[in-house]
Amino acid sequence: MTKKVELKQKVLSENDRIAGELRESFLSRDVVVLNLVSSPGSGKTSLLERTLGTLRDQMDIALIAGDVHTENDADRLKAAGGRMVWPLVTGGSCHLDARMISRVLPEIDLSQVELLFIENVGNLVCPAGFDLGEAMKVVLISTTEGDDKPLKYPAMFRRSSVMVVNKIDLMGTSDFSLQRVRENALRINPELEVFEVSCRTGEGLESWIDWLRSLVRKRASALSSI
Numbered sequence: 750m751t752k753k754v755e756l757k758q759k760v761l762s763e764n765d766r767i768a769g770e771l772r773e774s775f776l777s778r779d780v781v782v783l784n785l786v787s788s789p790g791s792g793k794t795s796l797l798e799r800t801l802g803t804l805r806d807q808m809d810i811a812l813i814a815g816d817v818h819t820e821n822d823a824d825r826l827k828a829a830g831g832r833m834v835w836p837l838v839t840g841g842s843c844h845l846d847a848r849m850i851s852r853v854l855p856e857i858d859l860s861q862v863e864l865l866f867i868e869n870v871g872n873l874v875c876p877a878g879f880d881l882g883e884a885m886k887v888v889l890i891s892t893t894e895g896d897d898k899p900l901k902y903p904a905m906f907r908r909s910s911v912m913v914v915n916k917i918d919l920m921g922t923s924d925f926s927l928q929r930v931r932e933n934a935l936r937i938n939p940e941l942e943v944f945e946v947s948c949r950t951g952e953g954l955e956s957w958i959d960w961l962r963s964l965v966r967k968r969a970s971a972l973s974s975i
Contacts, residue, residue: 764879767847771854771882778859781968784883786923788898789871791891792915794822795948796827796957802960804864805830808965811862812836813853815845815870822868823840833862844875847882847955852913873902885910892916893923896930899937911944914959918947947956 775782787793789848797812804810811833814823823836837845845867857865867883869876886946888909890898894914906912912934914927927945934941944960946953 755910758962761878764847768880768882771847773849774823774854774859775865775882775884778862780859780862780865781965782865782866782883783883784869784876784881784886785889786864786869786873786876786886787871787889787891788873788894790947791871791894793868793871793889794825796889796913796915796946797831797868799948799951799954800866800958800961801826801831803967804961805832807962808863809833809861811835811857811865813850813865813867814843815839815849815868817841817843817870817913820897827965839870842957843870843872843877844877845869845881850881865959868970873898873905877904877968882916887911887913889913889915890930890946892925896927897933899930899934905939906934906941909938911942911960914943914945915948917945917952919948937968961962 772819780939785797787888812826812831812832815837816822818841820836820838824832826834835856837849837853839845839849850867858956866879886909888905888911890912898974905955914930917927920927931943942960944953944957948954958961
């Protein structure tokens, strides 16, 4: 048992070292990086498709689409208008790690990027422990899941800065409560910013898009003041 703990610590320590190098690269080039995490089927790719549909002509967006065995999500993002999309197939791993990102990064001209999304593998457990050099994690859940998700996976919600609740157009088809999920999430992390959206109907997406614009604007403003 002790050896297993030591091995895990060594893996995470090496990941954190590489993540630190990635973060320096992103910060030095004024790139906002968001690590998008969720359970399978919550709607990460749909949210990114909607985001691209609105912002692709307003800012330079790059996307790293993580998946276990296919490039389906990357293909969808390209079809949605993504001009800088890189698939990252893990070959079975349940999460992305910093080393994987470091292998893709040389293909990306960060000087041409304002906002980088990393679409993680669908999983609320393993990705919580792996820093990818991102500015923040964005956790996405849907109303087709349980509103106790934050309580069942506290590490992910504790380490995220934003929670997006998707599929609000399906409210009423189950016992899912927006009030309960918000209360549960804020009990784990009182600093969470929460967005309630429907990627199918577009409801609530304007607030999400405005938040992204503000995030990129603030970063650019901070750089110009140096």
